[in-house]
Amino acid sequence: MTTSPLGVRRGAQTPRVGRWPAYATSAAPEVIELAASAGLILDPWQQYVLTHGLGEQADGRWAATKVSVWVPRQNGKGGIIEALELAWLFLLGEKLILHSAHEYKTAQEAFLRIKGLCEQTPDLDRRVNRYWQANGEQGIELTRAAGGARLRFIARSKGSGRGFSGDKNVLDEAQELTAQHRAATLPTLSARPNPQEWFFGTPPDDPAAWVYGLRADGEAGAERLAHFDWGADLDLDDPADRRRAATDRDLWYACNPALGVRITEETVEDEAKPSGLGEAFPVERLGVWLPRAAAGPSVLEIGVWQALTDPDSRREGPVAFAVDVTPSRDSACIGVYGLRADGLGHVEIVDRRPGTDWLVGRLAELRQRWDPVAIGVDAKGPAGSLLVDLEKKGICRPEDPDRPKRGDLAIPTASEVAASCGQFADAVTQGTLRHIGQDELTTAITGAKTRPLGDAWAWGRRISTADISPLVVATTARWAYETRAHLVTTDYDPLANIY
Structure with missing residues (x-):
């Protein structure tokens, strides 16, 4: 400036x-x-x-x-x-x-x-x-x-x-x-x-x-x-970057050469409010580019996904849960992943409701009942805001990362997020998992788009044409299971897949 x-x-x-x-x-x-x-x-x-x-x-x-x-x-x-x-x-x-x-x-x-x-x-x-x-x-x-x-x-x-x-x-x-x-x-x-x-x-x-x-x-x-x-370099999937966009006046001046001349600071203040440009503010006023659609969603063709439908599919043994929140925070989703008796993966949406106030209590209930190998949370996404409340409920990161316990959080790094998406896509393409045909997952896969993440890609919440939180939790739950199941006690009584 x-x-x-x-x-x-x-x-x-x-x-x-x-x-x-x-x-x-x-x-x-x-x-x-x-x-x-x-x-x-x-x-x-x-x-x-x-x-x-x-x-x-x-x-x-x-x-x-x-x-x-x-x-x-x-x-x-x-x-x-x-x-x-x-x-x-x-x-x-x-x-x-x-x-x-x-x-x-x-x-x-x-x-x-x-x-x-x-x-x-x-x-x-x-x-x-x-x-x-x-x-x-x-x-x-x-x-x-x-x-x-x-x-x-x-x-x-x-x-x-x-x-x-x-x-x-x-x-x-x-x-x-x-x-x-x-x-x-x-x-x-x-x-x-x-x-x-x-x-x-x-x-x-x-x-x-x-x-x-x-x-x-x-x-x-x-x-x-x-x-x-002149656009700002921000990640709109990061809550901290979204807050910065709405409040950082130095950033406003860095992105708008005419601010203070043709554009007033008061105008930008009004645009930053929910009653102004709202979620469009970073793009319209700060010139932020949305993540570019990347190669990847084509491997999740809806016909291939539907061919994996098995209404009678049930998992046996240990499970991993995962949670995701929509960018607008108007709804949230919990998913589960485990293995069936035939060794194929089983993925399912456990709960999906409006808002987020129900999430922590519901996760605590599922953890108490099922003693999962892990609970997956993408801390870089909207669900990252839940970490403090989860820890207050005793759902925490492992004290020793090399020796996690059942029910500990599994938080992927950026490279692990990318890996989890590719691994889920491979599982669908190779037919190594099954699902019961839930509409939430079908809709999410139909509208999913991807964003670049390093040299790979990840699901793009803000650029997809549908709520993809069901797909995100399915992906994260599978990753949490695959990375934790072999590190925790495997003794587990098979139970019916009822939540």
Whole structure:
């Protein structure tokens, strides 16, 4: 963050992530000067992006053929776009500039803003041959004497932009881009001698969105790509990170370069409340990316899962329980895992209810009755908040990790969470477990998505399309059983699978 000459606090003028290829010179000073002549005075952070995004090699070609800019809403990314388009039209001699947005109204608003800048600047307006708006498109065309450059505004579709050989592309609302959109726009640059694309957006709602690949390339420092991201690096599955997002003012300023200028601290305070943006606050105001959907759920095909249904399945001998809570904390779930007489695994949902106030008492009851080999809890997830209350009930971590006792907690590390998910998926694929066909598990598996976790993957609670707590407890209970059953006393009387 920075402080203005008047002592007013303002947001960070440099991004958390900034990557760009080396360059000899930059066209930014002239671009910034032209914008100022049209009354568009750029903030330092906007000039920073232009300086590094418009870097030129010694031969005059752009060092970056793609520029990726990610900043929360209302911070002023439109000012960068307008400065670029003014320069491309009036300064840099481009012939065709395509500006696309996800929605027509966004493209229209962008057209009206730059049209207004031109019209209020006589030296620019006199070089315009026409402004047009018809048939779902808007645009500006310069006179032949001024070079005849054209700037076209379009709403994206599978085919919009196809057939135009553009010199420059602006892709606003880039979080909504699909592979089909890219197929329509990317070939427009392929035959141009010095093309450049600029992507602007906020993190997407869809964890499988195309832009996750762009972000990965940007953070890896891919060649010919400049990448700027003001978003916070938070794990929204971690309660501590969610609390930090809602209360840490330093973080707010780090993520919003216009905070203290265009955005007030009071506005952000209101947005952080449950009655404001609520759970969407970290994504919308702090630019937090949801975990990317990763390969993995395809191994849990619903047909394979249903083929493992055995309504008469019963386990015999020791069991392990596990608990999970939904991210919204509106419900919770307890699951059990053990072995059947034939050696196959048996997984089952024991209890599932609204809220969380019933959980600790119910776990204590199950522990007293069944003397389980372990009770699994993913402490990094929402259920981690139960640990203090569980310990008050005598359900604790092992005093000696190498010699756990029955009924002790089994808390997986991050690598063990990933391993447990892969092992559960393998058990389903290989047919080494059975279930009784509970709707809760079927629904969870149908809607489950995964998130990257190190070099592996784990179930993604916040990005799945259903409540996956039944799947999480099934996975964790199996892991707890497999890691603890051989370490505790094995003498156990077989009992009916009644809870």
